[in-house]
Amino acid sequence: MDTLLRSVFHCMVHEHDPRLVVIAGLVCLIGIFASLATAQHAAREVGASRTRWAAVAVIASGCTAWTTHFIILLAFRPGLPSAFDPLLTGLSLICAITGIAAGIFVAVGGRRKTDHFIAGVIVGTGVAALHYVGQFAYLVQGKVEWDPRLVVLSLAISLPLFGLGLLSAADRNRQIRMLALPILLLAITLLHFCGMAALRFSHDPSYSFPAGAVSPAGITPIVFAVAGALISLAVAGWRFEVEARRRLRRDRSRLRALADMALEGLIICEDDAIVTVNSTMEAMTGHDAATLTAMQASALLPGLDIANLPDREEREARLLAANGQLIPVRALRRQVELGQRVQAVIAVRDQRERLRTEAAMRALVFKDPLTGMANRTRFFELLAMHTKSKRETEQSFAVLMIDLDRFKLINDTYGHAVGDVILCEVAHRMRGALRRGDIIARLGGDEFAVLALAVENFADAEALAARIIDAVSAQPYLDAGRPLFLGASIGLKWTQDNSEKPDDLLRHADLALYAAKEEGRGRTRRFDARLEERLRESHAIEEGLRVAIAKGQLELHYQPLVDARTGRIVSAEALVRWRHPERGLIPPAEFIKIAEETGLIVPLGEWVLHTACREAASWPGQVKVAVNLSPVQFREPSLVSAVMSAMGAAKLSPERLDLEITEGVLLGDEQQTLDTLTKFSAWGVRITMDDFGTGYSSLSYLRKFPFSTVKIDRSFVQQLPHDAESVALVRAIISMTSALGMATTIEGVETAEQFRFAVAEGCTSIQGYYIGRPTDGAEFGRLVKRGAIIAA
Ligand code: C2E
Ligand code: CA
Ligand code: CA
Numbered sequence: 001m002d003t004l005l006r007s008v009f010h011c012m013v014h015e016h017d018p019r020l021v022v023i024a025g026l027v028c029l030i031g032i033f034a035s036l037a038t039a040q041h042a043a044r045e046v047g048a049s050r051t052r053w054a055a056v057a058v059i060a061s062g063c064t065a066w067t068t069h070f071i072i073l074l075a076f077r078p079g080l081p082s083a084f085d086p087l088l089t090g091l092s093l094i095c096a097i098t099g100i101a102a103g104i105f106v107a108v109g110g111r112r113k114t115d116h117f118i119a120g121v122i123v124g125t126g127v128a129a130l131h132y133v134g135q136f137a138y139l140v141q142g143k144v145e146w147d148p149r150l151v152v153l154s155l156a157i158s159l160p161l162f163g164l165g166l167l168s169a170a171d172r173n174r175q176i177r178m179l180a181l182p183i184l185l186l187a188i189t190l191l192h193f194c195g196m197a198a199l200r201f202s203h204d205p206s207y208s209f210p211a212g213a214v215s216p217a218g219i220t221p222i223v224f225a226v227a228g229a230l231i232s233l234a235v236a237g238w239r240f241e242v243e244a245r246r247r248l249r250r251d252r253s254r255l256r257a258l259a260d261m262a263l264e265g266l267i268i269c270e271d272d273a274i275v276t277v278n279s280t281m282e283a284m285t286g287h288d289a290a291t292l293t294a295m296q297a298s299a300l301l302p303g304l305d306i307a308n309l310p311d312r313e314e315r316e317a318r319l320l321a322a323n324g325q326l327i328p329v330r331a332l333r334r335q336v337e338l339g340q341r342v343q344a345v346i347a348v349r350d351q352r353e354r355l356r357t358e359a360a361m362r363a364l365v366f367k368d369p370l371t372g373m374a375n376r377t378r379f380f381e382l383l384a385m386h387t388k389s390k391r392e393t394e395q396s397f398a399v400l401m402i403d404l405d406r407f408k409l410i411n412d413t414y415g416h417a418v419g420d421v422i423l424c425e426v427a428h429r430m431r432g433a434l435r436r437g438d439i440i441a442r443l444g445g446d447e448f449a450v451l452a453l454a455v456e457n458f459a460d461a462e463a464l465a466a467r468i469i470d471a472v473s474a475q476p477y478l479d480a481g482r483p484l485f486l487g488a489s490i491g492l493k494w495t496q497d498n499s500e501k502p503d504d505l506l507r508h509a510d511l512a513l514y515a516a517k518e519e520g521r522g523r524t525r526r527f528d529a530r531l532e533e534r535l536r537e538s539h540a541i542e543e544g545l546r547v548a549i550a551k552g553q554l555e556l557h558y559q560p561l562v563d564a565r566t567g568r569i570v571s572a573e574a575l576v577r578w579r580h581p582e583r584g585l586i587p588p589a590e591f592i593k594i595a596e597e598t599g600l601i602v603p604l605g606e607w608v609l610h611t612a613c614r615e616a617a618s619w620p621g622q623v624k625v626a627v628n629l630s631p632v633q634f635r636e637p638s639l640v641s642a643v644m645s646a647m648g649a650a651k652l653s654p655e656r657l658d659l660e661i662t663e664g665v666l667l668g669d670e671q672q673t674l675d676t677l678t679k680f681s682a683w684g685v686r687i688t689m690d691d692f693g694t695g696y697s698s699l700s701y702l703r704k705f706p707f708s709t710v711k712i713d714r715s716f717v718q719q720l721p722h723d724a725e726s727v728a729l730v731r732a733i734i735s736m737t738s739a740l741g742m743a744t745t746i747e748g749v750e751t752a753e754q755f756r757f758a759v760a761e762g763c764t765s766i767q768g769y770y771i772g773r774p775t776d777g778a779e780f781g782r783l784v785k786r787g788a789i790i791a792a
Contacts, residue, residue, distance in 0.1 A: 010197070015076060015077055015078065015196070016072065016075045016076055016077065017074075017075040017076075017077055018075075019075075020071055020072070020074055020075030021072060021075050023071055023075075024067075024068050024071035024072045024075060025068075027064070027067050027068055027071060027227045027230065028064060028067075028068040028185070028188070030227075030230055030231055030234045031060065031061070031063065031064025031065075031067065031068065031227075031230045031234070032061070032064060032181070032184075033234050033237065033238075034060050034064070034230050034231075034233040034234035034236075034237050035057050035058075035060040035061035035064060036057075036237075037233075037234065037236075037237020037238060037240060037241055038053055038056045038057040038060055038233065038236075038237050038240075039053075039054065039057035040237075040240075040241070040244075041053050041237060041240040041241075041244075042054040042056075042057055044240075044244060056233070058097060058100055058101045058104060059097055060230060060233055061100050062093060062096040062097030062098075062099075062100050062101075062126075062130075063093070063096075063097075063226050063229070063230055064230060065096045065100070065126075065127050065130055065188070066092065066093045066096050066130060066134075066226070067223055067226045067227045067230065068188070069092070069130055069131060069134050069192065070089075070134065070219065070223045071223060071227070072192060072196075073134065073138055074216055074219075074220060074223065076138075076196065078140055078199075078201050079201075080140045080141050080142050080201055080203055081140070081141045082138060082139060082140045082141070082216060083139045083140075083209045083213040083214060083215050083216070084137050084138060084139065084213065084214045084215075084216070084218075084219045085136070085137045085138075085139055085210070085212075085213060085214075086137075086212060086213075086214050087137075088133055088134070088136050088137035089134065089137040089214075089219070091133050091137075092129070092130045092131075092133040092134040092137055093130070095126055095129035095130045095133050096126055096127060096129070096130035097126075098126060099122060099123055099124075099125055099126010099127060099129055099130070100123050100126050100127075102122050102123075102126065103119045103120065103121075103122035103123030103124075103126065103166070104119065104123070105119075106118055106119040106122055107119035107120075107166055107170065113167060113170075116163075116166050116167045116169075116170040117163040117164070117166065117167045118163070119166050120162040120163035120164065120165050120166030120167060121159050121160070121162055121163045123162050123166065124158055124159040124161070124162025124163065124187060124191075125159065127158075127162070127187075127188065127191065128154075128155060128158065128159070128191060128195075131154075131191055131192060131195050132151075132195065135195060135199070139209055139210075139213055140201050141203065141204065141205070141207045141208075141209070142201045142202050142203040142204040142207060143201070143202045143204050143207075144199060144200070144201055145199070145200040145201075145202070146198050146199065146200075147197070147198045147199075147200065148198075149198075150194050150195070150197050150198035151194075151195065151198045153194050154190065154191050154194030154195045154198065155191075157187075157190050157191075157194065158187045158188070158190050158191035158194075161183055161184075161186060161187035161190070162184065162187045164183055165180050165183040165184040165187060166180070168180045168183060172271065174271075252268070252275065252276050255268065255276070256276050256278060259276075259278035259280075260278045260279045260280070262278060262280060262347075263280060264280060264347045264348060264349050265277070265278065265280045265281035265284045265285075265319075265329075265347070265348035265349075265350070266278040266280070266281060266345060266346070266347055266348070267281060267292075267297060267300070267345070267346040267348065268336075268343055268344070268345050268346075269297045269306075269343065269344050269346065270343050270344075271307075272296045272297050272298050272306070272307075273296065273297075274292055274293050274294075274295055274296070274297055274300070275293065275343065276289075276293065277289055277292045277293065281348065284319065284321070284327065284348070284350055285300070285319060285320070285321045285322055285327075286321050286322030286323060287321075287322045291322075297346065299320065300319065300320055301317050301318070301319060301320070301329075301331060301346070301348070302318065302320060302326075303317065303318065304317040304318075304331060306333060306344070306346065309331070309333040310333075311333060311334055311335055312332060312333075312334055313332070313333075314330045314331070314332045315330065315331050315332075316328070316329075316330060316351075317329050317330070317331045317348075319348055327350060327351075327352060328351040328352060328355060329348045329349055329350055329351055330348075330349045330351055331346055331347065331348050331349075332346070332347045332349075333345070333346050333347075334346075334347070365377065365378075366378035366381075368441070368442040370420055370423060370424065370427075370442070371423060371424055371427035371442050372427075373427060373440055373441050373442045373448075374439065374440070374441035374442075375441060375442060375443070375444075376441065376442075376443045376444060378441060379439070379441035379443065379449055379451070380502060380506075382439055382441075382451060383399070383451055383502040383505065383506070384502045386451065386453070386498065387498050387499065387500060387501070387502055387505070389498065395496060395497070395498050396454065396455055396456060396457075396494070396495065396496040397451065397452060397453045397454065397455055397494075397495065397498065398450075398451075398452040398455045398461035398464070398492060398493065398494045398495075399449065399450070399451055399452075399492075399493045399505045399506065399508075399509045400449060400450040400452065400461075400464070400465055400468070400490050400491070400492050400493075400509065401443075401447070401448075401449050401490065401491040401492075401506070401509040401510050401512070401513040402430070402447070402448040402449065402450065402468060402472075402488050402489070402490050402513075403446060403447050403448075403488065403489050403490075403491075403513055403517065404426065404446035404447075404472070404486055404487070404488050405486065405487035405488060405489055405517075405521040405522060406485075406486060406487065407419070407422075407423075407445075407446035407486060408446070408667055410422060410484055410486070412670070413700075414479060414484075418479050421479070422477050422479070422484065422486065423442075423446065425477055426448075426472055426477075426486065427440075427442065427448075429471040429472055430448065430450075430468055430471055430472060432471060433464070433467040433468045433470070433471040434450065434452075434464070434468075435452070435464070437453055437454075438450055438451065438452045438453065438464075439451040439452075439453075449506075449509070450464075450468070452464055455494065457494075458494050458526060461492055461494045461526075462492065462524055462526065465490040465492050465524040466524065468488065468490065469487070469488050469489075469490060469522065469523075469524065472486060472487065472488040473485070473486060473487045473488060473522065487521055487522040488522070489513060489516040489517045489521045489522060489523060489524075489525075490513065490516060490523075490524040490525070491508075491509045491510060491511065491512030491513025491514065491515070491516055491524075491525055491526075491527065492509065492512055492524055492525065492526045492527065493505055493508040493509040493512060493526070493527045494526065494527075508527040508531070508532075509527060511527060511531050511534075511535060512525045512526055512527040512531060513525070515531060538594045538597075541590065541591050541594045542594055542598050542600065544578075544580070545578070545591055545594065545595055545598075545600050545604070546600065548578050548580075549600065549603050549604055549607065553578055553579050553580065553581070554576055554577070554578055554579070554604065554607060554608075555576075555577050555579055555776065555777070556574045556575065556576055556577070556608065556611050556612055556615065556776075556777055557574075557575050557576075557577055557774035557775055557776055557777070557780075558572035558573065558574055558575070558615075558625075558774060558775060558776075558777060558780040559572060559573045559575060559767060559772060559773065559774040559775075560572050560767070560771055560772045560780070560783070560784075561573065561626070561745060561765045561766065561767040561771070562765060562766055562767075562771050563764075563765055564758060564759050564762075564763045564764060564765055564766050565759075568787070569623055569783070569784055569787075570622065570623065570624065570765055571623060571624040571625065571626055571658060571765065572616075572619075572623065572624075572625055572626065572780060572784070573625075573626040573628070573660070573767065573774075574608060574611075574612040574625055574626065574627050574628070575588065575628075575774045576588050576592075576604070576608055578590075578591060592630070595630075596630050596631075596632045599632065601630045601632045601633060602632065602633060602636055602638075605629065605630060605633045605642070606642045606646070608627060608628075609627055609642055609643060609646035610645075610646045610649060610650070611777075612625050612627045612646075613625065613646040613647055613649070613650035613652045613657065614649070614650040614652075615777045615781070616650070616652055616656060616657075617650040617651055617652045618781060619781065619784050619785070620784060620785065620787065621656075623656075623784050624655075624656045624657065624658050624686070625652075625656060625657060625658065626658040626659075626660050626688065627657065627658070627659055627660065628660045628661075628690065629659050629660065629661050629665065630664075630665075631661075631662070631664040631665045631667070631668055634661075634665050634668055634672075634673055634676065635668060635669075639676060640676060640679060640680075643657075643659075643680065643685070644683075653684070654683040654684035654685045655684045655685075655686075657685045657686070658685075658686040658687070658688055658708075658709070659680060659685060659686070659687050659688065660688045660690040660711065661677075661687065661688070661689065661690060662689075662690045662691050663689075663691070663694075663701070666701050666705065673705075674704065674705060677705055677706055678706055680706075681706040681708070686708040686709065687705070687706060687707050687708055687709075688707065688708065688709040688710070688711050688745065689701075689702065689705075689707045689709070689710045689711065690711050691711065691713045691714075692710045692711055692712055692713055692733065693712060693713045693715070693716055693729065693733060694713045694715065699736070702736075702737070702740060702742070703740065707742055708742060708743060709742055709743040709744065709745055709764070710733065710737045710742055710743075710744055710745070711744075711745040711746070711747055711767075712730060712733055712734075712744065712745070712746045712747065712763075713747070713748075714747050714748030715748075716729055716730055716733075717730075717746060717747065717748040717749055717750075717754055717768070718748065718750075720753070720754045720757050721753055721754065721756075721757040727757075730746070730761065731761060734761050734762055734763065738762065743764035743765070744762075744763045744764050744765075745763065745764060745765045745766070745767060746758045746763045746765075746766055746767070746768075747767045747768060748767075748768050748769075749766050749767065749768030749769075749770045749771065750768055750769045750770050751770055752770065754768070754770065755768075755770050755771075
């Protein structure tokens with residue numbers, strides 16, 4: 001090996017004319033530049049022009065190899081006369097061109113690294129063929145001997161180097177690409193000098209050159225003509241390059257001008273290097289353009305895999321600002337061709353404003369604006385989230401539904417502004433009663449809800465409810481120094497099973513709240529099996545009631561009202577009953593409320609109106625009929641037409657119809673109720689305030705609405721005439737109503753004593769079991785037609 005290397009070294013240093021070797025090197029470099037420049041130009045062109053320039057590039061590279069080789073051959077001084085075989089000389093050029101063309105073909109078609117390596121080996125083979133065919137074209141006057149070891153060595157070293165050369169030329173990393181040229185030069189050098197060192201000549205004066213052989217002096221102009229052509233090609237290629245650069249600069253500056261108008265930040269980059277940015281980008285990051293173009297795109301958008309970002313698909317990302325802040329952005333990448341170079345434009349949209357608006361919108365959607373608490377939507381969401389949670393500590397919890405007692409009255413009496421201030425104070429006090437982590441929401445109006453997590457048992461839940469009620473009601477609220485009192489009722493659902501549906505939880509708590517209010521307000525009622533049972537029953541009643549209305553299972557009973565002075569029947573109250581096929585006669589107490597909750601009261605009420613008017617029309621002319629109307633019916637705009645059509649169908653004059661309403665009606669939409677009642681009384685229909693004394697019994701209601709009669713509630717009559725308080729109350733009501741010019745009816749009169757008391761106190765009419773129990777329509781009809789005087 002040592003001797004081999006020594007002979008290669010000897011060949012390089014002593015057997016070559018160094019000046020020509022340098023020229024060969026220069027020509028080689030210029031040729032490579034010319035080939036690359038034309039190849040790049042081909043890449044920028046399209047169609048036939050592209051193919052032409054690609055061919056020029058391949059031929060140029062073949063010529064480069066060929067001229068380099070032959071200049072070095074001319075530099076070779078074996079010390080013997082030499083000549084060139086023209087045919088083989090031409091063939092060597094063809095070998096170089098085909099080898100390089102084939103190699104490039106494989107390289108362009110291939111994607112994998114092995115493809116590029118193989119392409120390099122093919123190019124190397126072409127160059128080696130050029131070398132050895134060229135060697136055979138080189139004739140000397142003497143005997144030629146080959147050292148096969150050096151031939152093998154030349155191939156064994158140079159071919160892999162050619163492979164490596166192309167491999168690095170195709171690499172994405174710029175630094176590795178820069179290695180391609182020295183590697184290829186090394187491959188060529190080693191191939192050449194090993195190949196040359198393999199030759200041994202011994203002089204043989206008897207040898208004469210074949211006819212047609214060209215002397216070195218003859219081939220020199222050809223070689224230098226080709227070298228000249230390469231030089232002019234290099235100049236042309238250089239000019240192409242300059243032109244392309246100019247175009248790229250122009251395109252970029254045009255694009256930058258355009259990009260500066262964009263609201264989005266734009267980055268143009270080549271691979272990872274940032275080439276240009278727009279002014280929005282500068283403003284967004286706080287960096288100037290110079291700093292940005294010195295950065296890598298991947299550093300500016302950390303965590304975003306820019307190279308593998310699909311074209312035109314937006315991605316969430318973070319943009320690194322000058323102050324170190326990470327700005328939330330959306331990034332979009334698009335491949336563009338700029339100055340015929342493939343570059344990526346990355347559009348970056350600032351998301352801060354959008355996120356801020358979204359957060360504000362969320363707050364708006366989920367927050368009760370008055371109290372700042374969560375609203376119904378949010379509460380439901382939190383409840384749903386919680387019921388999905390699998391954490392063991394959260395499996396027993398409570399849902400509390402809170403309703404303020406008498407709040408409506410405060411709102412109506414003092415106005416909404418005062419109501420709002422008090423609601424805020426209530427919210428504040430309730431918050432104070434909660435434990436850490438409890439969630440409170442205002443569901444609407446004066447309704448609140450609490451989700452209390454990790455509540456071990458019922459007792460704890462009830463203690464929390466008691467604290468809330470206490471917080472709300474213990475101290476008065478002050479309105480301009482005047483104390484106002486408020487209470488709260490709570491429905492409580494406690495569970496150990498967080499797989500219950502949020503809907504059910506709320507419904508159960510609501511049901512318990514309903515029961516709490518029914519039981520007298522200001523208290524907590526828990527949801528339990530009994531309520532559940534009641535719920536089931538009410539479902540059954542609801543179903544049955546639908547059938548009852550459709551199948552005519554309802555009937556009306558009539559209870560007489562007599563004139564306090566004459567004892568004659570002046571009116572009858574229509575009271576509905578349900579004749580159940582199995583259960584017999586069901587009193588209204590069992591189904592009216594459910595009918596109200598389900599809306600069935602509307603068709604039921606219409607039936608009552610029609611039936612009562614029809615039956616009353618057959619009674620003697622002076623006897624009126626009283627019909628009870630539910631608050632729910634007043635919410636229906638159809639009520640007016642229903643009353644009208646009932647009277648019309650029965651041909652009952654409006655003066656004979658009396659509508660009984662309770663305070664519940666007045667708690668709804670006041671203006672609408674007033675309009676409706678005013679219409680009725682304008683027709684001549686009488687309106688009675690029923691159950692007077694049980695509710696808020698506000699005097700202002702009596703003045704505001706067109707009542708003709710006030711009916712004193714049964715509960716005050718029971719204690720008469722011995723209970724002093726009841727006596728005083730009934731007296732007060734009678735004097736008050738007569739002062740307002742209204743009639744007074746007293747209901748629930750069961751004894752002669754009570755009857756006498758009512759007469760003595762000046763009641764207008766009297767109703768009760770003492771006078772008569774409700775009877776069915778047929779019987780009442782007979783009674784009233786006899787014109788009986790019931791009591792006197
Ligand atoms: P209400 O309007 O207060 O009707 C009077 C109730 O008192 C009737 O009960 C009647 O039977 C009962 N009553 C009458 N005199 C006496 C008495 O001397 N002593 C006692 N202890 N009770 C007496 P009823 O028929 O069970 O009706 C109960 C409630 O159902 C009614 O109370 C009314 O609010 C409602 N209701 C009845 N029919 C209808 C209807 O057609 N529509 C609507 N919306 N509600 C109705
Ligand atoms: Ca009534
Ligand atoms: Ca009543």
